[in-house]
Amino acid sequence: MAGETHRPERRADALTKERIVEAAVALLDAGGADGLTFRALAARLATGSGAIYWHIADKHALLAAATDHVIARALADRVASAPPREAIRALALAVFDAIDAHPWVGAQLSGDPWQYAVLCILAGIGAQVTALGVAERHRFNAATALLSFVLGLAGQYAVGSRLVGGDKDRAAFLRDVAARWAQLDPERHPFVRQVAARLAEHDDREQFLAGIDLILAGLERAH
Amino acid sequence: MAGETHRPERRADALTKERIVEAAVALLDAGGADGLTFRALAARLATGSGAIYWHIADKHALLAAATDHVIARALADRVASAPPREAIRALALAVFDAIDAHPWVGAQLSGDPWQYAVLCILAGIGAQVTALGVAERHRFNAATALLSFVLGLAGQYAVGSRLVGGDKDRAAFLRDVAARWAQLDPERHPFVRQVAARLAEHDDREQFLAGIDLILAGLERAH
DNA sequence: ACCTGAACACCGTTCAAGT
């Protein structure tokens, strides 16, 4: 009995999956997807690069675990008990804001849509689609349509933010794209030229919610 | 004058950007994104790996050019002059089928949504959204919502097909996912468990069109 | 102008060897 209380303390800096994932998130936030290497991770954790493989299978699993970590936190922060329509908007915005804070998550979600984090998002959407009163046979298509939209814009948004830095960089990026679009052949791409101006001045969040509302409006019309 | 007709023929196997892109598409089709390396490409073209850089800036540009090649062909194959609603469905299906034939295109479109190929898709969607009579101030959000959905499902679909092979492999992949989902905690993920059965038996094309129709229904409701 | 191919600076992953 007494012996148990004296069992050796774990070294304060012992490797755990959690510590590895937290360090990975920090590297990804600082340097994007390219910033995460096993060598950089080992250096930050003051260990050998091979040690990480004792706790995590490979880089694919490491990226998935880092994404799970961010998304789980984002989904947990929501307040529950809102009407379904608002709950879907809140859920989508939570994902959107998580990608805003961690742009690499956007690419990871759309690049590996069968990972656990995406399943959690789908579960959240599905619960609200059910609460909305959508007939059982339409729920699957309705929920996956919302999910596809969220993941699609997630990828799109992530790329604009990827070029490091804050909102200024994204604004500059969009200005560049808009300028390129404005120079297109008006004959072949009249629409794109037309919306080029809107692109530079548009608000991502507003565009995102408009898309969600569009799908929700379609859902209401269907039943 | 006579001299011009005798100017030396280009060597039959001279490198051109077009030949490089075609070889890249072949490698991508055969081995997915991992199948494309400058060494494999050089071997297939019977040249040195450095020679490719004379015609194409880097790997990012090469992947974009390969994607442009596939998407341009897919969009050109459509029959024009359908009513806008049908035209949007046809356009979306053309993209869907291109990804079905070349799964790596899905990942590339969602991973780099500002490339020219995506702009062409947006241009096509925008033209039909305009023809549909959507008010000018709603066109940008409507067209980008459709685009985001297409890119989102593109990414999702591509991953399932990535594991090489034909429809059998995708069916097996979905069965595996469905089996994993069916084992989830019914308390935490009731919806996902419920739709797991539907996942294994669902038709991708039908699901895709249902999403498009949902957004179109939302559009009609809005005006 | 266009091509060659060795060289450079990286990767992810493995594994004998340590504690």
Added chain:
DNA sequence: ACCTGAACACCGTTCAAGT
């Protein structure tokens, strides 16, 4: 059981040297 770090088999990209 867990960690070390050199070694392996690759990458994309560059660049002096060729034609």
